[in-house]
Amino acid sequence: MKTFYVNARYLIVPVMTIATILGIFIGNTFAWLGVILFGANTIIDTLTRGIHLRADFDDNGNSFGIKRLQYAVMYFMLPAFIFLQVILAWRLYQYTAFIPFNDFSFFGIPYQDGITGFNLIGSVLSAGLWAGLGIIYGHELSHNRKEGFLTSRLIMALSGASHFTYAHVYNHHLDLGHEDDPATAPRGRNVYTHAWLSHAGQSQYSYNLEKEKLLRQRKSFFSLSNKWILGYLYSLPSIFLFVWAGGFFGVLSLIVVWSISNFLLEALNFMGHYGLIREKGKPVEHRHSWDNDNLFTSWFFIEIGRQGDHHVRGETYFWELDDVDAPNYGIGYFSLFVLTLIPSLFRKFTQNLLDDWDRNKATSAERKIANQFSNFS
């Protein structure tokens, strides 16, 4: 029973992603289902903010997580996200081809042929939000080798961010808490600026990495050995699909889907490390990441909120990550995300937490850097 409970609780995103796909397929106002689910999750996350659980192990210290099942689910998310884009492209085709409204049934599932502009907006927003939330699987698989790493690249390519996989493992995890890591937000930066800078900075890391590597190998930058170029080429099928299905509207929709999904990804980076400081060359410790580990956030985001443990034990399976007394916001990602959207409110919320970090967790060298921020502001 315990094994079932531990494994089933991480299926919220796959189930809701399928529901979002079904909503877009059924059409009419169901196209907004993905947006409604996002809103409902924010409410559930806020209501459960006080419930924090530890990782589950048996008496012998073994985890209840079933590795094969959890990996099968993560790999399954690649075709699920491809299908999410295909179903949205189908709706774009219907809109731009002026398909008349008719009610049909497909294997017993009723759906409406044809879509209004309003419900198409709902479909695009739903697809963007769930493509963004699904990026957690791209993140988790980036910490694997071979097929897991490639699957991560392909999942991220669906959002035009294949470079993330390299930058996350070789830049973010090594340079965390320092200005060399574009995914760490310094004090005073807002989530909107961070979304662009972190996205571009991670792509720049991959670009420079390949440039130097190919120079050493005496190969041209413009080759398929260039993983920066290859990463963007993985996105070509998505672009083709949206161009073919919707022309101008298709391109516009893809821009919206990519913008939302990348914004959500970078918002997670923003929340994960905002304002925390590490002296260059010193080891990454639990205090260099924020934990967000209330019940709903932990289950929904497959424990990605246990950043403190994750950054010290990067190869650890997500179901084994635990509370390590890292700095903790005390609320979940959905609730905190709403706060980040209002920068002044977010800064006010984090000020006391950062003051506490400076006093009780920072080293004297880290505190010195923190003081420089105070002097600048």
Add this chain to the structure above:
Amino acid sequence: MKNIQAIFIMFIWTAFSILLLYLLEAHIYYREVVWAICIAAALLFVHMVNMAIYFNITGKEPYKWFKSQ
């Protein structure tokens, strides 16, 4: 300053590319598969060049935590 300079050049490059696609009547032929592939490849190229413009103009400047460094 370098940020603004980069964004301005990215804007000019994107506008020029979109104008070129428009003059080639890409907005009319996008449902033909070969055209759709070419348009998609062109848009991806525009995006990649935009990123490269940004990296090459701004360098590490936007990532400095303290601007006087």
